[in-house]
Amino acid sequence: MKAAFFKEHGGSDKILYGDYRDPVPEAGEVTVRVRACALNQVDMLLLDGRFPPPEGLPHVNGCEVTGTIEALGAGAKGLAIGQRVVIFPGLSCSSCEYCLRGERTVCVRYGYLGAHKDGGYAELVKAPAANILPLPESIAFEAGAALPMAMLTAWHALVHQARVRPGQTVLVQAAGSGVGSAAIQIARLAGARVLTTVGSDDKIELARALGAERVVNYRTQDFVEEAKRWTEKRGVDIVIEHIGGDTFERSTHALTRLGTLVSIGSHDTHWGRLDLRHVYSKNLRILGTNLGSILELRTILDHVADGRLRPVIDRVFRLPEARAAVQHVLDRKNKGKVLLVP
Ligand SMILES: [Zn+2]
Structure with a gap:
């Protein structure tokens, strides 16, 4: 072959x-x-x-x-x-x-x-x-x-690990990536609201079309400040993080008390620092995840076949x-x- x-x-x-x-x-x-x-x-x-x-x-x-x-x-x-x-x-x-x-x-x-x-x-x-x-x-x-990696990983991270619920606020890193574009849609399907980041302005329209309420260009804007502004200083309930490095650390600063960060990859670097005071004083949950189950993939196929996810x-x-x-x-x-x- x-x-x-x-x-x-x-x-x-x-x-x-x-x-x-x-x-x-x-x-x-x-x-x-x-x-x-x-x-x-x-x-x-x-x-x-x-x-x-x-x-x-x-x-x-x-x-x-x-x-x-x-x-x-x-x-x-x-x-x-x-x-x-x-x-x-x-x-x-x-x-x-x-x-x-x-x-x-x-x-x-x-x-x-x-x-x-x-x-x-x-x-x-x-x-x-x-x-x-x-x-x-x-x-x-x-x-x-x-679907089998990008959509499934995003599904498992949000639905199984973070237990996303209607009305929650979710920060999705990198709307232009496969996993980011999937996570925005899945969060919306669950009834959550989404703020997402992009690295160039030409990706803003796509992020909005997928259902993001607020789109932040991380090269020209501070996504932590924007997340705080969007939630009236409260911070978001969930962050879907797959970049690593500074983005990982700063993502924890965007979380509200009892918030959950799900780490699903390390695009830039395998390393990330944490200010532990944020973790213990706000009772944050930092979770890892990889892929999902074959049953979840079958569920995703049903949603895609019926046009609820694309x-x-x-x-x-x-x-x-x-x-x-x-x-x-x-x-x-x-x-x-x-x-x-x-
Ligand atoms: Zn085994």
Whole structure:
């Protein structure tokens, strides 16, 4: 098959396009013919070596994949060749303490499609049959590929971890990102009000269209001051944070008493400082989260099929143009998800 892969760490220039070993489904696995694969921030960490692929190089990125079933391994039941599907990217062992508790995202042997295994920047990809969900006819392959990581992570962060409620105020960092554009919509669906940040004025219109009440350009305005002004000095109930560094620390300053910050990524840096006085005196909750459950992904598919949530797609590149697609994301030019199609 053809794939976009890398043999050494670095920038987008390390992405190669060419022949790559075909995936062969083992027992309980299926091979999917990729119809669309979304780029994700985790791809950038895998590429530059901040999160080197656990199984070594060469490696194929791509954790958000839709396609059709190409081949079934032994014992893969309930699926048909040619069926339209979306792949749930979380890989878990089913037997550790946390899997048995039903908390598979903290499995001691946890992995991601496209990180711990080769992913979807390719014509074919394999995955456990248990990770396959049917993709409703009303959801295009491109839209479906924008859901499994970005929309699911935002859903789990807001609904499961932060327990968002109607009328609450939510600060969503980076409206132009996949996870940010998803979080704005999910907060609105839950009846909450949203203030969001953008890095350039051309993203303000998108943020408003998604349902944000207040949009702050973080390069020219102080988002903590704006959050205080928006809430009449009170502070927001929830922050969805995925930048790290100063943004992480300052996000805690935007919270009201008993507020919740959910950390769902570290786009700029893995490090963040905290003024602990804010944490204990305001009884703040600082929570981590990664991905969500396959049931939550099925719930999201229902909302997207019925038009209550819509993935934001910035641009679609052909697979041979993977290098340009990665550079587009690294340059932060995207408003929403960037996709590859073979
Ligand atoms: Zn486990």
